[in-house]
Amino acid sequence: MKKVALSGLGVVVMVFGGITVVVPGNAAVPASPVAGQIMVKFRDDAAAAGVLGQQGLSDGPPIGSTGAHLVKVPSGKELQLAGALGRNPAVEYAEPDQLVTAATADPYFDRQYALQNVGQSFTNTAGTVTVAAGRNDADVDAVEAWNVTTGGGTRVAIIDSGVAADNDDISPQVAERVNFSDKTILGPDDYDRYGHGTHVAGIVAAIANNSAGVAGVCPGCSILDVKVLNDSGAGSSAGIAKGIDWAATHGAKVINMSLGQRVSSRTLEAAVNNAWNQGVVIVAAAGNAGTQAQVYPGAYPNVIAVAATDNNDAKASFSSYGKWVDVAAPGVSVYSTFPNHPFALETQYGSSEGYDILSGTSMASPIVAATAALVWSTTAGTSNTAVRTKVESSADPIPGTGSYWAHGRVNACRAVGALAC
Structure with missing residues (x-):
């Protein structure tokens, strides 16, 4: 392949790693819910207040256009309440809001080989x-x-x-x-x-x-x-x-x-x-x-x-x-x-x-x-x-x-x- 000399150009690339699971370094870690909130999607939004009221909860704002709502819950009870709501026939699903982190691995190497590699060090x-x-x-x-x-x-x-x-x-x-x-x-x-x-x-x-x-x-x-x-x-x-x-x-x-x-x-x-x-x-x-x-x-x-x-x-x-x-x-x-x-x-x-x-x-x-x-x-x-x-x-x-x-x-x-x- 024809190679072209780069004048005044540098190349940058970086790796980003993981929602919830991937943290700085190479290892995966157990999933971790965000404290105090869960994500709930109802089969009929009209039933939301009643279903949540049974658990002592209030409805929350929509999450984009997903149809799910972000519901505030007592800290430490995310998994318990997501499970209870998920079993209600009026609920399509309920799940924890997972912690998201970025990840990088062994970062120190050098320059612009990703765009044009001529075997350089x-x-x-x-x-x-x-x-x-x-x-x-x-x-x-x-x-x-x-x-x-x-x-x-x-x-x-x-x-x-x-x-x-x-x-x-x-x-x-x-x-x-x-x-x-x-x-x-x-x-x-x-x-x-x-x-x-x-x-x-x-x-x-x-x-x-x-x-x-x-x-x-x-x-x-x-x-x-x-x-x-x-x-x-x-x-x-x-x-x-x-x-x-x-x-x-x-x-x-x-x-x-x-x-x-x-x-x-x-x-x-x-x-x-x-x-x-x-x-x-x-x-x-x-x-x-x-x-x-x-x-x-x-x-x-x-x-x-x-x-x-x-x-x-x-x-x-x-x-x-x-x-x-x-x-x-x-x-x-x-x-x-x-x-x-x-x-x-x-x-x-x-x-x-x-x-x-x-x-x-x-x-x-x-x-x-x-x-x-x-x-x-x-x-x-x-x-x-x-x-x-x-x-x-x-x-x-x-x-x-x-x-x-x-x-x-x-x-x-x-x-x-x-x-x-």
């Missing part, structure tokens, strides 16, 4: 990590894809911890912002004090050829900043469901969720299905447990689940895998944007100076989301079904295809129909 920004040379062309051929399109303003929703307003390599790409986390935003520096969402967004759409840092896989894309995680990288299933609904109604063509939970949620799945039915392509991280255990929302049928590979096209040791995973993408030592103010992940990874590497399926997922956005901006972008099919069918069948993941490692160049890949 590199160090991270902090100078604390040297990444050994990888295999030539173990990349997604983003540079070649740009000969066809750079995104054409396609809107990609980043459902995450927010996008920092003080990094000029990604902030200008943000078209709209909304906050569904439990954190009150007090000013511009408060959009992302965890760091994960800014890294994920940069992988998608950091500005190219601006002599500043890195380039996203889809540098012509616009970002919808949907904040669902707080300063600790934690959130809830209900918050994510509301975020999905908001993104679908605000013009998102692609939704990226670098997060996941081990326990399936009917409310979350309803939000995913509603967005899919509105024509959105939905992409999510497969998780960092290193097992075949399913993680949601990635495992839902209407979501593209993404595993992580390294700069040799080998499965990352931490990456979840299995027949339920759809594609793979680089997720080890991916370079991207960080906030220029203090943030939680900075204490783990050292001084970022606005850019550094992270590892995880959280980083792999936005590469696939950005590839889908590129396809949307071509003549092949006729529907979400067509875009998903193009992304999956054009993937490179690297080792592990058919066992670790279904379709291979994504190839942006082939996905957009470029002649030279």
